[in-house]
Amino acid sequence: MPELPEVETIVRRLRPLLSGQRVTSVAVRWPRIIDRPAPDRFARELVGRAIQGIERRSKFLVFDLAPLSLLVHLRMTGQFRYRPPGSTLADDRHVHVVLGLSQGTLLYRDLRKFGRLYLVADPAPVLSNLGPEPLGNAFTLNHLQKALWRRRRAIKPLLMEQTVVAGLGNIYVDESLWLAGIHPLRRAHTLDRSETARLYGAIRQVVAQAIANMGTTLRDYRDPHNRPGNNQTALAVYGRRDAPCRRCGQPVLKTTVNSRGTHYCPRCQPLPGATS
DNA sequence: CCAGCCCCCTGTCGGC
DNA sequence: TGCCGACAGGGGGCTG
Numbered sequence: 001m002p003e004l005p006e007v008e009t010i011v012r013r014l015r016p017l018l019s020g021q022r023v024t025s026v027a028v029r030w031p032r033i034i035d036r037p038a039p040d041r042f043a044r045e046l047v048g049r050a051i052q053g054i055e056r057r058s059k060f061l062v063f064d065l066a067p068l069s070l071l072v073h074l075r076m077t078g079q080f081r082y083r084p085p086g087s088t089l090a091d092d093r094h095v096h097v098v099l100g101l102s103q104g105t106l107l108y109r110d111l112r113k114f115g116r117l118y119l120v121a122d123p124a125p126v127l128s129n130l131g132p133e134p135l136g137n138a139f140t141l142n143h144l145q146k147a148l149w150r151r152r153r154a155i156k157p158l159l160m161e162q163t164v165v166a167g168l169g170n171i172y173v174d175e176s177l178w179l180a181g182i183h184p185l186r187r188a189h190t191l192d193r194s195e196t197a198r199l200y201g202a203i204r205q206v207v208a209q210a211i212a213n214m215g216t217t218l219r220d221y222r223d224p225h226n227r228p229g230n231n232q233t234a235l236a237v238y239g240r241r242d243a244p245c246r247r248c249g250q251p252v253l254k255t256t257v258n259s260r261g262t263h264y265c266p267r268c269q270p271l272p273g274a275t276s
Numbered sequence: 277c278c279a280g281c282c283c284c285c286t287g288t289c290g291g292c
Numbered sequence: 293t294g295c296c297g298a299c300a301g302g303g304g305g306c307t308g
Contacts, residue, residue, distance in 0.1 A: 112300090172301095
């Protein structure tokens with residue numbers, strides 16, 4: 001579910017709610033959600049810590065609990081809900097971790113239970129394989145060019161790997177490739193200089209716009225106040241099978257690429273050497 | 277290196 | 293109506 005723009009939106013919402021608060025209690029209802037350390041130790045070590053800040057790295061939320069860090073990956077359906085003091089809303093069978101705070105309660109909810117929480121002294125091992133942030137200074141056209149040139153994989157699964165650039169998922173990869181006019185099955189090393197430049201610009205534009213729109217809500221995504229995002233109406237191809245391409249009017253196609261649903265325009269994103 | 281499969285889970289939707 | 297498979301925004305692991 002949540003890709004970089006959704007996680008960024010969640011972090012921005014949580015920051016004013018949680019900064020400076022102390023964790024007063026921890027209840028883990030579905031232990032497999034806790035990646036490390038063991039769930040009982042996770043709870044014990046979290047209690048009493050002060051939340052000094054909240055940052056984002058790729059699709060991870062990073063809570064600063066100096067000297068520890070709490071990393072959270074929401075995977076497909078993870079959500080945070082903030083419950084103000086005195087409120088009883090939002091607790092249900094999908095709430096798997098409950099953090100009592102000095103003011104209010106933070107609930108971790110996850111319908112499919114794929115999300116993971118990590119309480120660590122050093123975040124680096126968990127984050128070690130991530131490429132640069134798409135809007136950060138380390139993500140340059142030169143970096144993208146060199147990364148693509150070394151790889152023969154199809155461009156879409158390569159961008160989903162998180163190693164070339166971090167934070168894109170199925171929606172924003174499809175959107176970026178459409179904006180750049182590149183077919184999802186193009187081999188990465190075959191993109192020429194101008195195609196690479198278009199892809200570079202497209203990734204940054206798509207991500208920046210989705211953040212400005214506070215994320216895309218197709219089914220499950222909600223912010224900590226249970227509010228949906230606004231970016232779904234801005235999507236060009238994702239979820240628009242058979243609808244007219246916003247650039248040329250041709251019906252948008254939906255296929256499967258490496259077992260992920262993939263949307264593209266056959267006219268704006270041609271595959272050289274094939275009929276479609 | 278990479279494609280293709282499995283797994284982790286629950287809910288929803290479309291077809292028969 | 294009811295059942296049943298396919299599919300859903302992610303990612304780790306394994307095989308060939």
